[in-house]
Amino acid sequence: MDSSHGRQYHSLRPFSYVFKGTSTLELPLLTTLHLEHVILRCDDNSDDKCIDLFSKCTNLKNLTLIGCNLKGCKVLSICLPLLSNIELHQAGCGSLTVINIVAPQLKKLTITDFQYKEYLISAPNLVFLIYKGNHCLQLPANDYHFMEKADICVKYPKCAHQVLSLLQQLANVKFLTLSLEIVELLSSSMELMSNQPSPFANLKSLKIHPERYLSEVREHERVKMSAEVRGYLLDSSPGATFTMVSREEVRAMHDIKSVQTLIKRLRTLLEKEKARTESKMATMHEQGKAPVDVDMSWKDLIVQIEKGEEKASIIISLWKAIKEVLTRLPASNRATIQPLFSTLGAETDIVMKKITDCMKMDCDENQRRLSLCFHELATNLQSSS
Template sequence: MSSRKKGNVEGDRLSRLPDDLIHKIMSFVSIKQAVETSVLSPRWRYIWTSMPYLSFSSNDFRTLPKFSNFVKHVLSSRNNQVDVFSVDLTFRGKVSQAFVKRILDYAFSHNVQQLNFTCIHDKNIELPLSLFSSRSLKHLSLTGYSSYSYEHCIMTPPTWELPALATLNLHCVTLHDKGASLFSHCANLKNLTLKSCTMMGLDTSNFKICHPGLSSLTLEDGYDGIDVVTPQLKNLIIKGWQGIHLISAPNLSSLHYIEDSCSLKISADLLYLEKVDVCISYVYDKAAAHEVVSLLQQLYSCLSSYVELISHQPSPFTDLKSLKIYPTYVPLVGQTQPKLTLSPEVEKYLLGSSPGATFTTVSHEEIRAVKNVTSARNLMLELRVLLDQWKENNETDKVCMKQDKALMKGHTTTVPKQGEVENCSAQRDMEMKCHFGERITHIESYWKDLNSQVGKGYNNTCRTISLLRKIEGVLKEVPRSHRAKLQARFSSLRVEAEIIMDDTMDQMKMQFDKKPSKFHKLATSSQHST
C-alpha cells in the first residue's frame, strides 16, 4: 500500500470516530494541543470548538500576554450552544482578576460542573466572587502557592454560594472563618480536603467545620485548631495537622490519624468504627500518655510505651481480624536496626479478645525499601523536569545566536578604497561614529547575554550531576524486584543528560571562539571612524 493511500485510510479512520470519543481523547491534553490536532483530519478541523473539556495552562506559552490572547481566541471561537463539563486553569505569574473572571463567567454561563484552579504567584490573589457562586458546579479544586516558597497566594471570601458542590479540595489556600457559615450554603457537600491551609479571623476560637451531610474529611499539614461537627461523617483523615481537633462524628467508620502528639478529642462514642490507623510519634510524659489511652478507649486501638496504664485494661477488640504494626523510626543505612517488638501486655490488650486475629510487624527493611523506591522515582522525575526545561532554554539560546550572527553580519563595515576616503563627507564621518556606538552597545549586550548563558549552563550542570549521583546512590539500596526497571529508566536519563551537557558546552565553545573575530570587527570599525 502506498504511503498516500495509507495516509488516506488513517485519515478516514479518524474521521469516522464519533464526536464523543474524540472529545474524550482530547480531554487528556490541553486545549492548545487539542487545537493543534485539527491537522489530523478534515473533520477534526473545528471539532475542538465543541469540546466540553477546557484545559488552559500558561506553561504552554512563553509569556502571559500570549497565554491571555490564546484564551480569548478559544472562548470567542467556541460553539456557545455546547455546555462546558470541566475547566482546568493553571497559570504562573500575575494575571488580572478581569482575565480570571472572564474564564469563570464563561464556564458558569455554560453550566460547568468541574473546575480545577492552580495559581503559582508571589503575591496574594483574591479570586472573583463569581467563583464562589454557581448553581452547576459540583467539583472544585483550588491550589495556590508562591513559586519560591509554600506561602499561600489564594484568598477566599467569607461566604460561598455553591448549592450543587459535592467535592471541594483546597491546597495552600487562606480561608475566612465566619463561625459555622463558611460551608453552610454548600448543601450537597460530601467530600472536603484541606491541605496546608490557613484560617483568618480565628482569634482564640477554633475553625469550625459544621455540615449535616459531609461524609469524608481530610485535614493535612495545618496548624489551626479545628472543630468538626458532622453527624454523617464516615471517613476522617488527619495527617500532620497540629492544632487541637474536637470531633463530633457519631457515625464515623474509618479513621486515619498520623501526628507527633495526641491532639484529637472525640465528643461522641464511635459505635460504627470499623477501620483505624493511628500513628502517634512521641509521648513526652505520663500526662500525654493518659491522653493517648483516653483516645484509645474510644478508638479501640493502642500503641503506648506506658504499659502500666493498660496492663489491667480488658481488650475491647471482640471481632478483630488483623493487626499490623509499623516502626515509627527507620534508622539510616549502616546503623544498628533494633528489632521491632511488642510487649506481652500491649499484645494482650490488642489481641486478648480476638484469638483468631492475624498479627504482622513490618520490618525496618520493608519501610526503607518503600522509601528508597519512592525517593528514586521522585529524584528521576525532578531530573526529567530539569532536562526538559534545559533543552527548551538551549533551543532559545540557539535562536538568539542566529539572530546575533545576522546582526553582526548586518553591521560589518566595508573597508573603503584610498580614492574613496578623500571623498568622504562630514555626514559619512557622523554615520561612522554612530555605527561605532551601536557596535559598542552590541558588544556589551553580547557579553551580558553570554555571561548569563554560562551561569545558567553551570548551574544546570551542577544540579544535573548532583541528581545523577543521588539517584545512583539510592538505586543501590532499592530492592532487586524494583531495581531493573528503575535502572533502565535511569540509564536513559543519564544518556540524555550527557547529550544536553555536551550540547551546552559546544554552544559555549562556539560563542567563545567567535570573540576574536567580533573584537577584530570592532577595532576595524573604530579605526575607520577616526
Template sequence: MNDDGLGNTTSKSKEIQVKIMYEHKRKRMNVEHDRLSSLPDDLIHKILSFMDTKLVVQTCVLSSRWRFVWTSTPYLKFSTWGYSLLEFSNIVEHVLSGRNNEIDVYSVTLYFRGEVSQVFVKIIFNYAFSHNVQEMTITSTEKKNFPLSLFNSVTLKHLTLCGYPNLRVTSSLELPSLTTLHLHHVTLYDDNSDSYISKCVNLKNLTLDHCYMMGSCGFTICHPQLLSLTLKFVHGVVKAIAPQLKNISLALSYNDYFPCFENALPSLEKADICIHYPCDALKIINMLQQLCSNKYLTINMEILELLSSKMDLISNQPSPFANLETLKVYPLTEILIGQTQKKVDVSALVKSYLLDSSPNATLTMVSREEVRAAKNETLAQECFLKIHCCWEDLSELISYEEQKVSCISSELKYIEELLTHIPESKKVKMQELFASMCEEADTVMNKTLERLKI
C-alpha cells in the same frame, strides 16, 4: 537575490533562516490551539475552571470560536488579590452581567479581604444561590465574626470555608443538601457548638483542619448520618456521637486534646491515626479502645514505640480489635542522609496487644530505611526528569547554534562569489572588509563549535 546590496542579501538570508528555524514550533502551537478549540464546551469549561474568571473572560479575544465560551462557564473563580476593592467590584459586575443567566453555576471559588458585609460578597453569594450552586470554596481575611447564615441555599452540597489567619464564625448552617463540610483555620464560638451543623441533615463528610473550639463544652458532633470525620490539629475538646461513622482520620500533636467518642462506633471500618511526638500512652490506649470495631487501621510507628516503652500499661489489657483485617505501621520521622538515629524496637507485646483478637489480620510495617529509600527514589526520578527536560532544551539550542554556523558559512561563501563580479575600483575596499569579517566569523564559529563539542 540582488548582488548590489550585500546588506539586503544578508538580511534576507537571516530572515529565511529564522523562518525555517521557528516554523516547526509555530506548527506545533497551531496544532495545540486547534485541538483545544475543537474540544466541546463542557471540557473547555473544565480546563478553564483552574483559572481566575477574569482571565477566562479574556479568552474571548482569541477567535470567534472563543468569543462567548466564557459566558456559559459553570465555574466562577474570583480573587481580590492585586485589585482595589472598587476594581474588583467592577470585575464582578462585568462578569455576572455578561454571563448567560440560563446556565446554572456549579462551583464558586472566592478569596477576598476585608469585611464580609462588602457589597460584592453579597452579590456573588446571591448570584450563586439563585443559580443552583453545588460547590463553594470561600477564603476570607475577615477579622470580625463571619455569619454562617450567609449560606442560604437548598442546592449547595460541598462547602469549604478557610480563614487567614483565623476566621471567627457565628450562627449556624442550614443547608439541607450539604454532604461535605471542610472548615480550615476557623474558630467556633458557641457553648452549644453542635448547632453549627445540626440543621445540615444530609451531612456525610466533616473535616476540621487547624480549628479552634472556644466554647466551654468544646465541639460536640452529634449527627446520625455522618460517615467520615477528619480532625487535623484541632485545638479544643471534640466529642463525637455518630453511630454511622465509617472512616476516621486523626492528625494530632502531643499536646492536643484527644477526641472523645462517647458511644460505640459499630459501623467503623477505617481509621488513620497520626500523632506527632506522642507522649501520653494512657490516652492513646483509651482512644484505641474506642475504635474497637475498626477493620483497617493505619498508625504511625512512634505510637508503637511509645507503647513499647510503657508495656506495664498494656500487659493486662485485652486486644481491642476483634474485626481487624489490616494493620499498617509507618514512621513520621525518617533517617536523614549522613545521620544516625537511635532505633527503638517495637515489642512483641505491643504487636500482640493490637493483633491477638484478630489473628488473621495482615501486618505491614514500613521502616525508616524504607521511607528514606522511597524518598531518595522519588528525588532521583525528579532529577532524571529535569535532566530530560534540559536535554530537550539543549538539543534545540544545539540545533539552533548549528543552523547559525551553517548560515554564516553560506553567507560568507556567497559574498566571496559576489566579490568576483565587483569592479576592481571597488573590490579592494570590499575585500578588506570581507577579510576582517572572515577573521571575526572564524573566531565566533570556533567558539561555538567548541561549545557544541562539550
C-alpha cells in the same frame, strides 16, 4: 451548592468575614460547602465566645474547612443533622481551642491539625476516621459499631494512656493504620497493657508506618515493636494482615521518587539543549560564510556565552543531585536505576560538548569581530596620516 436546578460548588478564597457570635449562615438549600483560607472574626461581646456558624444550613451534607482562621472566639460548633462528611485541615487557627461536632449521620471524618485543640465529637454512625496531627486525638466514650477504617497518625504522642483510650474506642474497626511513633510509645509503656486483651476482634488489616523521617528521630527514641504491643493489636484477630514500614523504607521510597523527578528534569533539559545547540551551530556555520558585520553587538555574543555557562551549571547541578541521592539508596533499589543513570550520563556528555562548542564558536566570533575592528581602525589611521 446543590439544588434541584443543578449542582454548583463554591470555594471561597481568602477574605475576612465579620459576624457576631450569634450569627449564622442562612443557606437552607446548601448541601456542600468548601471554605479555604477564610478569616472569620467574631465581634460579639459574649463570654462564651462560641460560633455556631452552620446551624441554619440544615441540608448541609459535605463540609470542608482548610486553613481557616478564627479570631475572637474559642469554640466552633458544628451541629448538623444530615452531615455525612467533614474535612478539617488546619481549620480553626487563631484563638480557637475547641471544635464541637454533633453529627448523628456522619460517616467520614478527616482531621489534619498540628496545633493543640480539643475535639468534642458525637458521631455514633462514623465509618471512616482519618486523623493526622502532633497530638493524640481523644474520642468521647461511645460505641462506634459501624467503624470500618481508621487512620491515626500522631507525630509526637506523649501519653500512652491517651493512646490506649483512643484505641479502645476503635475496637470495632476493620482496617487500622497507626503511625510508628504510636507503636514506639506503647512499646516503652508495656506495663499499661499487662493482662489486657486485644480489643480488635474484627480487624482485617493493620498497617504501621512512620510519620517522622529518619533524620528527625534521635537514636534513643527508636524503639522496636514489642511482642506485647503486637499481641495487644493482633491477638484477637489472628487472620488479619500485618504490614510495617520502617523509616529506612520511607526514606528509600522518598529518594526513589526524588531521583526519578530529577532524572526527568535533566532529560527534558538535555533534549531542549541538544535541539537548541544544533540549531545554533547550523546558523553560525552559515553566518561564518558571510562577510562579518562589525556593527553587530559584541554584548549579544557575551550574553550568549553567559547563557551557555548558566545552562551547563544547571545540568552539572542536576547531575550531582542525582548522584548524591543514588548513593543513599539501598543496593537493590540502586541497581534498577543505575543503567538509566549511565545512559543519561552519556547523553549529558554529548550535550555538554555541544554547549562547549557553541560557547567556543561565540568566543571565536567575538575575537573575529574584534580583530576586524582593529584592522579597520588601523587602516583609517594610516589613511588620515
